[in-house]
Amino acid sequence: MNQKIETILNALHETPRLLTELITEIDPELYKKKIIQGKWSIHEHATHIGVGDIYGFQKRLEEFKDKEKPVFEPLSGDSFDENFFINLDLKKTLADFFKIRQKTIQLAKTFNANDWNKLAIHPEYKTYTPYIMLRHLLMHDHNHLYKIEDLGFGIGHVK
Numbered sequence: 001m002n003q004k005i006e007t008i009l010n011a012l013h014e015t016p017r018l019l020t021e022l023i024t025e026i027d028p029e030l031y032k033k034k035i036i037q038g039k040w041s042i043h044e045h046a047t048h049i050g051v052g053d054i055y056g057f058q059k060r061l062e063e064f065k066d067k068e069k070p071v072f073e074p075l076s077g078d079s080f081d082e083n084f085f086i087n088l089d090l091k092k093t094l095a096d097f098f099k100i101r102q103k104t105i106q107l108a109k110t111f112n113a114n115d116w117n118k119l120a121i122h123p124e125y126k127t128y129t130p131y132i133m134l135r136h137l138l139m140h141d142h143n144h145l146y147k148i149e150d151l152g153f154g155i156g157h158v159k
Helices: 001-026 042-066 090-109 130-154
Strands: none
Touching: 001 042, 001 090, 001 130, 042 090, 042 130, 090 130
8 A cells, every 4th residue: 555545544543533622612502503504503514424434435445345336326415304314313423433443444445456557437527536435535524624623712703
């Protein structure tokens, strides 16, 4: 495995710790509060990060492993029931996230050079490889972490 892949996997490994640390620093009374009307709460952002690997990224890694040229549909938190993320138990989701993310990383570590070079068809990407997908997952994590931090400590200006 090359250095750029290892760097992404190491950063992905840190997300559960960062998320848990961030949540524990925020006043629990803010977790489910709709600070910005029509937007997700801290709780929704956190649980979305915590289960995202199960509903999309692990399945995609498995398809990259099993198929020569997988075809993917866009992933969106909007495709879930409106109350799905708010109804998840935050404490349990955070605890489970460590194991969930480790499974994602372990799946990626089973890839050989051929697997890393596979191209998928994705309607939102000109090029979509396992590396691009994992980089996207990392940016997705950090996007939601930033929103949680802003909602918990800032003035709620992040849209």
